[in-house]
Amino acid sequence: MSAQGQVIVGLDIGTTKVCAVVGEVDADGITILGVGTVACKGLKRGIVSNIELTVRSIRDAVEAAQQMAGVKIDTVYAGIAGSHIRAHMSDGVAAVADREVTRADVERVLEGARAIPIDVDRQILHALPREFVVDSQDGILDPIGMSGVRLGVHVNLVTAATTCVQNVVRCAERAGLKVADVVLQPLASAHAVLSEDEKEIGAAVIDIGGGTTDVLLYANGGIAHTSSIPVGGNNVTSDIATGLHTPMGEADRIKRIYGCALGRLVEESEEIEVPGVGTHAPRRVARHVLTDIIEPRVEEIFAVVRRRIEETGLLEQLSSGAVLTGGSVVLEGMTEFAEEILGMPVRIGYPIGVRGMVALVNGPQYATAIGLVKYGAEQLSQARERTQVTSHPSSSRTRVEPEQPKAPSGLWNWFRQAW
Ligand SMILES: Nc1ncnc2c1ncn2[C@@H]1O[C@H](COP(=O)(O)OP(=O)(O)OP(=O)(O)O)[C@@H](O)[C@H]1O
Numbered sequence: 001m002s003a004q005g006q007v008i009v010g011l012d013i014g015t016t017k018v019c020a021v022v023g024e025v026d027a028d029g030i031t032i033l034g035v036g037t038v039a040c041k042g043l044k045r046g047i048v049s050n051i052e053l054t055v056r057s058i059r060d061a062v063e064a065a066q067q068m069a070g071v072k073i074d075t076v077y078a079g080i081a082g083s084h085i086r087a088h089m090s091d092g093v094a095a096v097a098d099r100e101v102t103r104a105d106v107e108r109v110l111e112g113a114r115a116i117p118i119d120v121d122r123q124i125l126h127a128l129p130r131e132f133v134v135d136s137q138d139g140i141l142d143p144i145g146m147s148g149v150r151l152g153v154h155v156n157l158v159t160a161a162t163t164c165v166q167n168v169v170r171c172a173e174r175a176g177l178k179v180a181d182v183v184l185q186p187l188a189s190a191h192a193v194l195s196e197d198e199k200e201i202g203a204a205v206i207d208i209g210g211g212t213t214d215v216l217l218y219a220n221g222g223i224a225h226t227s228s229i230p231v232g233g234n235n236v237t238s239d240i241a242t243g244l245h246t247p248m249g250e251a252d253r254i255k256r257i258y259g260c261a262l263g264r265l266v267e268e269s270e271e272i273e274v275p276g277v278g279t280h281a282p283r284r285v286a287r288h289v290l291t292d293i294i295e296p297r298v299e300e301i302f303a304v305v306r307r308r309i310e311e312t313g314l315l316e317q318l319s320s321g322a323v324l325t326g327g328s329v330v331l332e333g334m335t336e337f338a339e340e341i342l343g344m345p346v347r348i349g350y351p352i353g354v355r356g357m358v359a360l361v362n363g364p365q366y367a368t369a370i371g372l373v374k375y376g377a378e379q380l381s382q383a384r385e386r387t388q389v390t391s392h393p394s395s396s397r398t399r400v401e402p403e404q405p406k407a408p409s410g411l412w413n414w415f416r417q418a419w
């Protein structure tokens with residue numbers, strides 16, 4: 001680990017937990033220095049609904065990560081999700097300044113694509129290029145250096161409700177943190193678990209958390225779709241609580257220990273012990289009673305995901321299949337069930353491309369937080385190119401000054417990753 005490394009912190013504010021991951025970026029890549037995960041009750045279906053509870057969980061998670069990493073955390077890359085997220089197509093066109101496309105031309109055309117009317121209560125989170133057009137030649141992934149007089153771009157604009165973005169920023173700030181950028185959670189998750197090859201030939205990332213199921217599709221080399229479904233593992237838990245007449249906490253525990261998404265994977269003879277509510281005594285029930293409760297809910301989640309994908313018309317283009325992230329995908333039988341319903345190869349997404357304390361973050365529930373660190377690292381390399389990096393003499397390691405959220409320069413990184 002280099003003493004010259006830059007510290008980047010990803011802050012995943014989820015419906016069930018807040019997770020802060022501290023990474024150090026140097027020439028060799030990203031080293032995980034510390035992790036803090038704390039239960040959070042301040043969100044509903046991916047959206048902040050109680051500032052106080054959220055701030056408390058952020059403070060605790062950051063404190064734990066800080067202790068482990070031995071560095072002071074002051075700036076974070078924060079994730080955002082929820083049904084308020086929308087994707088819109090937009091086009092931009094610009095004259096090429098010197099008959100050869102430069103980065104400045106690309107940024108100008110992307111700015112143009114962002115300049116579409118959106119509702120006053122919404123803001124653009126990301127502008128993700130799908131393809132460039134130089135003069136009459138389309139399907140270009142990287143136009144820099146090409147000759148031409150006219151540069152066009154087709155962009156996927158991701159927008160969010162401004163109040164939801166502001167609440168994420170407010171929570172982080174009230175926990176004493178600066179927010180370098182607010183990043184779409186499934187975009188971060190995809191970044192953590194997908195290889196460049198998978199992005200290129202097409203893949204779906206499906207993040208099934210506690211409150212939401214987020215879908216992100218890579219097709220034709222770029223990000224083609226994102227959407228959020230307000231159902232997740234918490235619905236499975238409440239189905240179990242109702243079906244087995246047991247408290248939510250117990251239902252979650254039973255789900256984690258004995259749960260299975262596919263009834264046919266469970267032996268008829270298997271039994272589990274269910275604690276009773278209040279004064280009722282614990283009782284033994286067949287394990288397939290539990291899977292009979294879980295299976296229809298998981299089926300519903302994957303069926304909605306399949307419908308969403310079909311509606312985009314991109315199903316055939318997801319050649320490398322689907323990658324599942326989020327805590328709920330740890331449930332036994334999820335991969336098999338997803339393959340059946342989605343009709344494509346499915347794997348669990350473990351974070352890739354990081355070193356250090358990887359054992360602490362080696363699960364699909366950490367994909368978002370790790371992806372936020374990777375996003376921040378890309379921003380850093382971009383900032384380096386633009387010589388916007390400053391060092392903080394007070395800190396034991398060099399830190400990154402937060403960039404203005406949604407600054408055009410930040411787009412370039414996502415553009416490069418997407419292509
Ligand atoms: N071993 C397990 N088996 C089954 N489910 C699990 C397991 N571990 C965690 N879960 C479930 O995963 C869910 C939490 O996942 P995750 O941590 O990805 O959610 P989150 O990021 O807090 O929420 P969201 O992304 O929806 O806002 C909970 O419903 C929890 O019950």
Ligand SMILES: [Mg+2]
Binds near residue numbers: 209210368
């Ligand atoms: Mg999550």
